[in-house]
Amino acid sequence: MKMLLVAEYRDGKLLGSINELLGFAAGMAAEVAVFLVGKDDTLPKFAGRLYLAEVEKHLEYNPDGHKALLLQAVEKEEPDLIVFSHSSYGWDLAPRLAFALGASQISEVVAVEGGGFIVPACNAKLRRQVKSLTKGTVLTLQVGAFPAADNSDTPPTVVPIDTDAAPLVRFQGYEAAAEGGVDLTKAGVIVSAGRGIGKPENVAIIAALAAALGGEYGASRPVVDAQWVEHNRQVGTTGQSVTPKLYVACGISGAIQHLAGMKKSEFIVAVNTDRDAPIGEIADVLVVADLKQFIPALTEKIRSL
Amino acid sequence: MKILVCMKQVPDMESKFKLSPGALWYDTADLAWRMNEYDEYAVEQAVRLKEQVGSGDITVLSIGPDRIKETMKKALAMGCDRGVQVADDAAMAKDPLAIAGIIAEYARSRDFSCIFTGMQSQDRGSGQVGPLLAEMLGLPCVTTIVDFAYNAGEYLVKRELEGGVRAIVKVKGPAVFTCQLGLNTPRYPTLPNIMKAKKKELLTVPVAELQKLAGQQETTRIFFPEKKGGGLVLEGEIGALADQLIAILKDKTSVLA
Numbered sequence: 263m264k265m266l267l268v269a270e271y272r273d274g275k276l277l278g279s280i281n282e283l284l285g286f287a288a289g290m291a292a293e294v295a296v297f298l299v300g301k302d303d304t305l306p307k308f309a310g311r312l313y314l315a316e317v318e319k320h321l322e323y324n325p326d327g328h329k330a331l332l333l334q335a336v337e338k339e340e341p342d343l344i345v346f347s348h349s350s351y352g353w354d355l356a357p358r359l360a361f362a363l364g365a366s367q368i369s370e371v372v373a374v375e376g377g378g379f380i381v382p383a384c385n386a387k388l389r390r391q392v393k394s395l396t397k398g399t400v401l402t403l404q405v406g407a408f409p410a411a412d413n414s415d416t417p418p419t420v421v422p423i424d425t426d427a428a429p430l431v432r433f434q435g436y437e438a439a440a441e442g443g444v445d446l447t448k449a450g451v452i453v454s455a456g457r458g459i460g461k462p463e464n465v466a467i468i469a470a471l472a473a474a475l476g477g478e479y480g481a482s483r484p485v486v487d488a489q490w491v492e493h494n495r496q497v498g499t500t501g502q503s504v505t506p507k508l509y510v511a512c513g514i515s516g517a518i519q520h521l522a523g524m525k526k527s528e529f530i531v532a533v534n535t536d537r538d539a540p541i542g543e544i545a546d547v548l549v550v551a552d553l554k555q556f557i558p559a560l561t562e563k564i565r566s567l
Numbered sequence: 568m569k570i571l572v573c574m575k576q577v578p579d580m581e582s583k584f585k586l587s588p589g590a591l592w593y594d595t596a597d598l599a600w601r602m603n604e605y606d607e608y609a610v611e612q613a614v615r616l617k618e619q620v621g622s623g624d625i626t627v628l629s630i631g632p633d634r635i636k637e638t639m640k641k642a643l644a645m646g647c648d649r650g651v652q653v654a655d656d657a658a659m660a661k662d663p664l665a666i667a668g669i670i671a672e673y674a675r676s677r678d679f680s681c682i683f684t685g686m687q688s689q690d691r692g693s694g695q696v697g698p699l700l701a702e703m704l705g706l707p708c709v710t711t712i713v714d715f716a717y718n719a720g721e722y723l724v725k726r727e728l729e730g731g732v733r734a735i736v737k738v739k740g741p742a743v744f745t746c747q748l749g750l751n752t753p754r755y756p757t758l759p760n761i762m763k764a765k766k767k768e769l770l771t772v773p774v775a776e777l778q779k780l781a782g783q784q785e786t787t788r789i790f791f792p793e794k795k796g797g798g799l800v801l802e803g804e805i806g807a808l809a810d811q812l813i814a815i816l817k818d819k820t821s822v823l824a
């Protein structure tokens with residue numbers, strides 16, 4: 263089994279996701295090569311060939327150029343699997359490469375089983391086993407699904423690659439996430455509001471419980487997108503990552519992108535009307551109840567302790 | 568300006584799913600259906616673009632059985648001009664390549680200046696159809712956009728990265744964009760617009776006319792994730808539940824100490 267792993271470079275840094283890809287490859291005892299558009303002062307550590315293209319020339323976001331570069335590495339390596347992280351870089355580039363190769367792409371793999379790949383469906387309520395019908399296959403791996411490999415001491419053998427393929431889109435630079443306001447990462451208790459709160463007025467119910475517990479309130483993405491709560495209170499992959507002593511998820515289904523931001527909390531309570539909500543998988547306690555009744559009742563009792 | 572929006576009908580994710588092992592997917596009986604959440608942003612952005620340029624023509628395309636027409640009518644009531652249902656009872660068994668191939672076949676000769684899709688569907692979640700479609704049509708594509716501006720044939724968009732950072736990208740049209748949650752605030756169709764939508768064109772094209780590509784992957788099993796257990800499930804009367812939870816918090820955490 264031969265794999266080509268695609269490392270990522272952002273804002274002048276090599277991202278740690280490559281270690282999960284190396285861990286995945288090690289789990290399958292695969293021979294690996296790595297592809298990176300980056301710089302030679304921050305290289306991933308592994309024993310094998312590293313196909314390296316200069317980031318100054320090819321930029322951090324330039325899918326058409328990166329695809330052309332990847333095709334060169336694939337031609338030389340002829341890998342069985344080409345593996346990306348299921349990240350904003352990976353899900354953007356992987357389908358383009360797969361199409362150019364005539365290979366199938368399987369998205370957000372969480373496990374390998376019985377000659378197929380396991381992927382989530384329906385907000386993690388279901389799983390599918392998927393088999394590729396093409397010779398080579400492109401995968402994106404769910405972030406956190408595979409253990410990171412121990413860093414090897416061996417530096418890779420660098421194989422420089424280059425292309426003059428013209429970019430179809432023009433990357434202009436980054437805009438930082440909105441900052442300021444509350445710092446959720448310092449809160450000992452976080453009570454978060456999800457879409458299940460139903461209307462903006464109900465943010466107050468959640469904030470009241472947070473106050474009674476001496477903590478802060480947070481939110482899932484739809485509540486922030488609807489502008490019921492400001493962005494710096496959003497928990498998840500595109501918000502904050504938090505590790506409070508207690509996290510109370512109210513009316514939050516438990517999508518992977520939300521879990522990624524709070525699953526390391528010490529104790530997790532979920533309040534949800536849906537007994538099968540995926541949040542139940544990681545909650546220490548799932549209270550099956552309507553939050554609009556349960557949260558005020560709980561707040562009242564805690565205040566009078 | 569001709570605009571295409573690709574839309575999928577999906578079940579409400581709060582549904583109690585049952586499996587259909589024969590179909591290797593969920594059982595479609597007794598589900599409430601709605602517009603894929605990501606596609607609501609796509610429809611809204613298309614309508615805003617048309618409003619901005621002052622003229623234009625929006626086609627909303629969806630692939631599936633007759634029940635998808637209900638959801639297509641919502642897109643028409645939001646402001647799309649015409650619907651194209653690619654009639655396909657087997658749509659849910661198709662992989663992203665086959666789906667993108669059908670859309671590409673429809674779009675190829677029609678000169679769309681701008682194509683919007685959701686960044687992924689809520690049920691399959693592959694996130695491939697938009698970029699595959701762009702590759703098939705030879706168009707530039709930016710995925711996961713949370714900001715969109717159009718000016719004189721050029722688009723200035725922001726794509727969302729981990730941690731809420733955004734990458735700013737310029738593209739000359741025609742182009743494909745996949746829409747992320749929060750891109751805009753999708754409008755609710757008003758009653759007059761719902762009435763108007765009833766008179767809008769809703770064409771049906773048999774899938775056989777558009778499907779040229781076979782799929783490249785197959786689902787071999789569908790199952791529920793194994794419950795890892797450990798977590799306690801509390802059910803019952805509200806007051807008693809609150810007392811139980813307080814007792815647990817006192818016992819297992821220091822937050823009530």
Ligand SMILES: Cc1cc2nc3c(=O)[nH]c(=O)nc-3n(C[C@H](O)[C@H](O)[C@H](O)COP(=O)(O)OP(=O)(O)OC[C@H]3O[C@@H](n4cnc5c(N)ncnc54)[C@H](O)[C@@H]3O)c2cc1C
Binds near residue numbers: 459484496518
């Ligand atoms: C690239 C990407 C990045 C993302 N980043 C983030 C992120 O950083 N953070 C984030 O949160 N999401 C993120 N998302 C979105 C994520 O996939 C989910 O859509 C989102 O987390 C869902 O939020 P929710 O659980 O509040 O809403 P839903 O999934 O709609 O769940 C609502 C829940 O409320 C329950 N409910 C309804 N009524 C009641 C009631 N009266 N009482 C109790 N419970 C009730 C329902 O049973 C349901 O479980 C991202 C998605 C993508 C694709």
